[in-house]
Amino acid sequence: MNGDDIVSLKNVRVYFEDVLILEDITLSIFRNEFLAVVGPNGAGKTTLLKVMLGLIKPDTGEVRVFETTPEEGRKYIGYVPQLTSFDPEFPINVFDVVLMGRYRGLFKKYSAQDRKAAESALETVGMLEYGDRQISKLSGGQQQRVLIARALTREPRLLLLDEPTAGIDIKMEQSFYEMLSELKKKMTIVLVTHDTGVISTYVDNVACLNRRLYYHDSKEGSLEKMEELYQCPVELVAHGHPHRVLRTHEDG
């Protein structure tokens, strides 16, 4: 691995029960990259993120995160799970959800500094005024921002987002991506989604996942693969804003 890879997967295979979920995944994520991993439902996208986080151990292959094991390296990762990962009816308000991100270990209380960090993270995502709200009394897009704030309180070097645009309308999506491109100045971002429409101008690279990974440096290169994976023309899949998908990135 060279110094610029912050995550590297080599020939990673994951089985669940006897079903092959990820097959021979080799992937390098570079510092300050904004990578989108696209694939249909059931392609193994969430599993891929969980492998990086050390929540799922691959059956074969090697995973390095910040030049160490995923369990060690995940302290530099901000994870934004799917909205379905928590119980929305749980008696907790937005501020306390975000404060949870500042957890530092057993017997350690949250300090004034932790509270300040939670507040500033809420401010970053534009949710400071909702601090007192119970989490289910927010829209999907707002909940998503709260989970991002929770991840940001850990001052991550890598932000992993699982289906962050699910339940967000097109207008919200625009401002959501603007927020991510601000965050990109400070950290690496990996986003997984089944929605090819999200591959906006903000993304540097696109990888296609459907059990196997097809990694590309340019958006155009991945387009054919996407057609292959989805078994239908991408213009149809990305209905609404195909122009974003088709645009070639300068770095490509």
Add this chain to the structure above:
Amino acid sequence: MVDILQFEFMRNALWAALLVSIACGIVGTYVVVKRIVFISGGISHSAFGGIGLGYLLGINPILAAIPFTLLSALIMGTIAKKIKISEDTAIGILWTVGMALGIIFINLSPGYAPDLFSYLFGSILTVPASDLIVMAGLDAVIIFFVAVFFKEFSAMSFDEEYSTIIGIPTHVLYILLLCLVALSVVVLIRVVGVILVIALLTIPAAISRFFTDNIRNMIILSIILGGVLTTGGILLSYMFNLASGATIILLLGAVFIIASLFKRRKPA
């Protein structure tokens, strides 16, 4: 009303109500928010095995129930991860095996098993002072662990996977939480019996949830509700000469229904 306090059994019953409210308010809140009602039901029913063991060995069944319920909590917390069966299947097996063991133990015990009915359905009016001491001790243990691990328990109840990522030892703490459920079950057995225990671990917390979005307030409100309604149930059962455990639970159920109707009228 004051004169019934002259009876020692009634004073003991009120102490028992107070001790019960602490266990059901604190642990019940986690049972409800973490949605471990079924596993808690399993632990409470398997406690009957411990009661039976107490009869067989000739020791206080409540004391015998402590290690027995702890063991069943440990097994329930680990079995589904070790063997490839779903957790609810494991619960269903342990639930019934625990009860069956209790029945066999009592079969094997010499002579007649006095008070057996009170362990099954509760009998708060016959709680001896010695059991109150055991209950108070178990409450102290519960308060201690929840005070120490409050933020961990709350975080992992909200989002277990994220809690693991931020370094909370969720698996160990989950088993600890089940052990606290086991201890609460022992606290509650005398009052409502193994069969009805789960009502006290769910209903006060479920009512409280209607009125607060804060877990700390939910615990406090559940303790108050548990204390008031258990005491109310004792008085009703005394006045109408009804089984105390069942009366307490019917009162809890009635208040739950009223509270849910009241809640529905309020805008969300």
